[in-house]
Amino acid sequence: MPIMDQGYQHWTGRLAGHRWRWLAVARQGIRVSMRTRYVRYVLFAAWAPALTLSCLLAMWGLLERKSSLVSTFVSFMAFMNPGVVAAPLHYRVDVWRLAYGYFMHTELYFSMVVILLIGPNLISQDLRVNALPLYFSRPLRRSDYFLGKFGVIVFFLAMVMIAPAIVAYILGLLFSLDITIVPQTIGILFAAVVYGAVIAICAGTLMLALSALTRNSRYVALLWLGVWFIGGIGSGVLEHVHQHQLRFDARQWMVKHRSRQPQGSQAPNGFGMPPNEQNGWRLYRQRYEALREADATRDWRSLASYTGDLARIGQQLLQTNEAWRSIGKLLPPGPHRQRVLARYLGPRYPWYWAAGVLACVLGICLWILHRSIRTMDRLK
């Protein structure tokens, strides 16, 4: 079509105010991200845990109502303590807490993958194609820009974590048909939503900060994987070394203990070799478990893992350790109960340690964002 054939018409509409300008940035980011096939696949896959959660909550609702529909499934619940299955109403809140705990823990990893897929391009691509002059020459503040980009991450994390949690909750209510379930469990849903918001704020800001560091999106993705995996591996190594140290301490204790025993008793045969005497082995194990138990509330090594820190916050919000302890009361008191609980309980170091680490990382990220995207003063 020849140039200017259409002529130029004036536009007589009204421009919106500045308050919701960030929404345009977020909407555009979502539109562009949704075109990526892998993002759609991961979003779809992320609903599988939600389906499992919904099924579990629905089944528990049927179990509470002693529905004949669920009687065939009771045999599959043999892995649970019979006391729990026998009194489903009594353990309703605990089961819901644990179900949501596992669900959110699984979705935490899905959310890491989703952020990996959508996040690297958010700012680095704008830097690469020099889009910032186009943004900031329009009535847009830096805060609007960041909020818009952050909104993209929040939307996708909400799709992965919060929306499925809400849908599963509603299904659980529908299958329960008991109005008392709402005041008992609404706090769990609220905790799940708050946990999702914590992940969105922390991980979203971290990804934006990484994305603002370089024009190359691949480097951003590698940095993200580095934070995720290297932190996790580092935490695992520290944990392993610590466990080794505890075993060593237990053996040392055994040596000292045996040295005070009457003649004829056999001492453990050295470092790295478990005591072969039945009584010695039991003592060693008790000592080791006691050391672990005493150390559990001050073991800081999991803090090195970013996902571990997020998981600790979620565990605190959803009170999963308390749920395990409540169910654990069905077991006879003693070392066996402690051993079972130690297997199921999550990290027990103070939750505010994890919150402190996340807050520090958040502060660094905000500083990076503040420094990286400067005004047009410094733009090329």
Next chain:
Amino acid sequence: MSDGRGEPLFELAGITKQYGALTALSDLSLSVPSGAIGLLGPNGSGKTTMIRTLLGLIRPNSGSGQVLGLNIAHHALDIRRQVGFAPEDECLFPGVTGIEFVAYAGELVGMPATDAMQRAHEVLDYTGLGEVRYRKVESYSAGMKQRLKLAGAIVHDPQLLILDEPTNGMDPAGREDILRLAADLAHNKGMSLIFSSHLLPDVEAVCHYIVVLGNGRLLLQGPISELKQARANCYEVRLKQPSEAFNQRLTAAGCALAVRGELLAVKLPEGAAMAMVWQAAAESQSQIRHLRPQRSTLEEVFLNALEPH
């Protein structure tokens, strides 16, 4: 220095902007009327810094200013709502088609999404981007990108359009199109224009008023027609048929001649009058079709302004 057509387009008073030891704008004060304004100056003269100051994108070290009656320090966002800006650099919104690019530009200014999309089609038609609007912008040529930036700048129908070096890197046909569009918007659509360029013919083709900057200072401003002064004793002559006899008579009378295409530039000797030209034509039996006092070119005006006084 408004031309009396109402409120000035923009006014700056004592604006100074420094980047460390470098002074980009030095105590710049000017008032410019509405219309098509050419912003001229060599590299590093402060043109881009002045544009960014007008948009409220940078905070000057001192001074104040107004654009469209709005204070640049306090109403930067409101100014940018009413201004369309096409930057000099190659810059794009990534991963979008041409139509999405322009619609998104409209949404960022505050247009409703449906209006932005409809309006994007209109301005893309206007700028001559037909079916290519459905292609990813990364695949556009330099000329298409310039048109796209122009479309993005006018999508919300701004009162003031700022084009920073809009014809850079364009082929002659594309350059001509951009100049026609800019002139059409400025002269027929009631949109004020600030046209920053190194290319004086481009500025002359579009603008009626120029501002010349050098070393961050105002060197010259005014309507082009007034700045191009008539030269004393210099005339432009065009004959029906070029005549050697006519030229010889003028040379013999002490005139200096220079051929410029179809025109003959004649500089008369001191004390001579224009009648000398008529007399030479009569004696050589030549028909004069065009005779008027010679005026300085914009290039001469520009170079004079840059000369240290």
